[in-house]
Amino acid sequence: MKNPMFCVVLTGIGIALIQQGLPVRSQGESQSDNKQMDNVTVRQGETVFLSCLQGEFVTRTAWLNRSSILYAGEDKWSVDPRVSLVVLNQDEFAIKIEDVDLTDEGQYICAVQTRSRPRTTSVHVIVQVPPKIVNLSKDLVVNEGSNVTLMCLANGKPEPVIMWRMLSPSDNSLSSDTEVLDIPFITRQRAGTYECTAANDIAVDVQTVELTVNYPPSVSEGRDVGLTLGQRGVLLCEADAVPMADIEWYRDDRRIFNGLDGIEIEDAGANSKLTFFNVSETDYGNYTCIAINKLGSANTSIVLFVQDGNSGTSTVFTPTCLLFIILLQLLLKF
Template sequence: MKMVVCGGCAASWRRCVVMSLRLLFLLPAGLPVRSQGESQSDNKQMENITIRQGETLFLSCSQGDFVTHTAWLNRSSILYAGEDKWSVDPRVSLVTLNQDEFTIKIEDVDLTDEGLYICAVQTSSRPRTTSVHVIVQVPPKIVNLSKDLVVNEGSNVTLMCLANGKPEPAIVWRIISPSDESLSSDNEVLEIPFISRYRAGVYECTAANDIAVDTQTVELTVNFPPSIADGRDVGVTLGQRGVLLCEADAVPEADFEWYRDDRRIFNGFDGIEIENDGAVSKLTFFNVSEADYGNYSCVAVNKLGSANTSIVLYEIIEPTSSTLLQEMTSSNLEHTAFENNDFLEGPGAVQDGNSGTSTVFTPTCLLLIVLLHLLLKF
């Protein structure tokens, strides 16, 4: 007689074994059906186990005397039946199996491991089960964040921040540079209507739950036309060095243009140097001539607009020897008159010796000053 081996028979046999084990733990053969109260007394519910994603989970149940079969099940799957591993998951392994304890572990726990676990024990008298619900907590992770933005002033801006996690993370938006407590939101979406240049900066999204915090940032650039500071007139002595400064605030940075009346000035023109450094433009005269004095215009331009200001370069006259002598003479005359008045006690008063000396000395001093002035002319 030939024996025929059926490939499907082996699979069917395995399914029968699994079903037999499950039925074995629920109602052993040869035992009468117990009342509902008796059945409930043999089934224990352990407190929930809360574990963080990535940690190692230990599942343990007591055994007792006269244990014939024992197994750990996860929902509808058998993880371990005694010392035999049924799970194909390499993270699952046996820790302890003896008369007192049956413990297995699951490493690197993930959200898919969450759920109900049952330890089924069959003794010679009756079966019993111990069940526990495993809750897996997942730290927050921002999965969708707005990219860095460049917008024009006056635009409506929407920033979005989406995050996963368990418990569900709370989302908070705030601007961190420049700091502004008034501009924040406890929502996944931050709306900024009619944005101004003062709202540009770095925005931070924070996703937080009981496990951890995840933070990411978005840089928001706001373009606006130039605004230019009022020019300050500059006085320079003939032949000296003179510098005109022009400062403008703009995004993108402004390009500067200099004009004398209606004529544009270029770098190197008539010995003039133009130097631009970010928001400041500097127009330098290395040797100011009479023709350089006058009114100058500075214009700041970017793609959104322009602004201008006027600056006057005027002459400062240095004092000469003649003007210094005149100033000294005037000062001495005023000082002499003040001293003479100090010694007068009233109308018709008679001068004392000191006042007489002062009266004689004053014409002499004036004469010397006049002679010095004539000598300087020659």
């Protein structure tokens, strides 16, 4: 049963102490015994136990938090299901608060009424909160040369320390110990995974951002290929670009398509292969590989030339020279 008269007593003892910080006196004007215990530190989500000594000749006792009564003797006044009575005897008066949150932080008072004077024991509960990243930049796709800003905001108690670093590929020179990481005039080498770390004395929270840098194609210098008539051969084109480039093959000004004239074109990622299965005289000449994406294009030329099968030497013939060789071969037949 909740005792209305005891509520009045508690109001005089506890609430005045909490709200005004004034010494509480009994009807006989004798000062109450006030004791301040060491702070109690608890992590968010854990359970805290609060207790005070009873002693002899105790007539009333209660636990208070700010301006509310949690327990008056064995009677629970708090409607919070997380609060419960653990021990109430001559030696100790203890309560338990489960799943502690930031709202539970503050001063708690154990108020005891003896036959002669009131006595209070107060303790300050400090709630520590592990860091949590609450606002992080989304994955970004930017063009090379752009200015990039990455943001990372976190909550926690104690206040967490924020750090940025380039995780993959690792680059120790690209880091920040603030919430913001600025990358001016970004290059393709700085594309990758960036890690934000929020840390305090309790724990660490880590999240990552993927940064993609678009840039126009570049192609490796073409390597000329020498083949004998009837031989199988391959021309290679290697392109570097983000987004990945489309590769086109040309013979002079005419585009070459897969499957035409016995030629196969096979694309594999950044590489393209043009394959001749049976080289003829008309296949010899100059070929161009062009790599194209939305930011630009690049090209390289490759010469397919006649290789002397007997000597193993390679010779590049001009069209006039090729015509002379064909006429000479016809004359030798007669």
